[in-house]
Amino acid sequence: MSDETAIWSALPVPGIVLDGDDRITSVNSAAESFFNVSERALVGQPVWDRLMVDAPMEESFRRARDHGTPLFVNDVDVGTGERPPMQCNLQIGPLPGESGAMILVISPRELAGRMTKSQSVKSAAQSAIGMAQMLAHEIKNPLAGITGAAQLLSMNLGQEDLELTELIVAETRRILKLLEQVDEFGNTKPPTLRPVNLHDVLDRARRSALLGVAAHMKIVEDYDPSLPLAHGDPDQLLQVLLNLVKNAAQASDKEGGTIRLRTFYEHSFRLRRADGDGRALPLQVEVIDDGPGLPADLEGDIFDPFVSGRENGTGLGLALVSKIVSDHGGWISVSSVPGRTVFRISLPCAPREPKESD
Ligand SMILES: Nc1ncnc2c1ncn2[C@@H]1O[C@H](COP(=O)(O)OP(=O)(O)OP(=O)(O)O)[C@@H](O)[C@H]1O
């Protein structure tokens, strides 16, 4: 492949070369996907038969060709007959040396939009989850087939080989569980906000953890009894706290350690947003453990999905926590040194009930 051909096919936006009669002489791979047909089917065709542009192009196009000047047309709907029109910018330039030949580059506005900073990291994670959810769905069926086949096989096997089929079944079950977690993550609903006593939620989390994941741990309560009600969804906040307590318990060794649940009021805690609108988040809940601390290589990424430092971790726990907290308009932060890891959630107060006299 010559350099020019390589550059042409690597160009990530659709590009079309036209002869002096507006017939297509060449397209790049991005254009093939844009038209959804191969180059062979396009070459020789009049371009305006294949490309519907909702702007009077002919006149300015002719002028660009006559004067050998480039032409830029922004924000036009471009259709291909194959699918609904999409907003694009068009760039047209004369090709040197060939009489009347032009190159036309189409930049779909959707792609341009995707490159702006306005779409946050969160939506990248969101689409990763969307993909994973679709994948999970597709993997479940063949997985059921594998389990079934292994179980059939096992009927005629001796003890030694049975262990192998049991391994297949057990491992398949583990994958299924992971897939279910991915599915559950993708299906988290927006919270139903109402006044919530955070100490009730903390208490539920503490009791449930002591019966299960944190049975080997000591859990100490350090509450500010005058803490006002939060504006939140108690079930989702319970999920948040259970995940944090579970992580703390899993981080400490088998001997056990201490988890401290702390609440306090911090009047000045405000979340400043890009649009300048500040939001008061005075309610602070901390889950503190005395374990080894965050693995150094993960520190910046622990809230991303599928980031895990544990052998059997899915890495979805903190991604879910951070999604729920942000759905509450809250904030989560972490500080960690060996012997002291603090996850802090900052939440808004419940709006004041209007008084009778108001
Ligand atoms: N309290 C903590 N102390 C030390 N490391 C932690 C702590 N909490 C989280 N981590 C690290 O962050 C990683 C990501 O946590 P996260 O809850 O997202 O996933 P996970 O616990 O590995 O898997 P899952 O929660 O889906 O079962 C953990 O694997 C662990 O390495």
Ligand SMILES: [Mg+2]
């Ligand atoms: Mg976890």
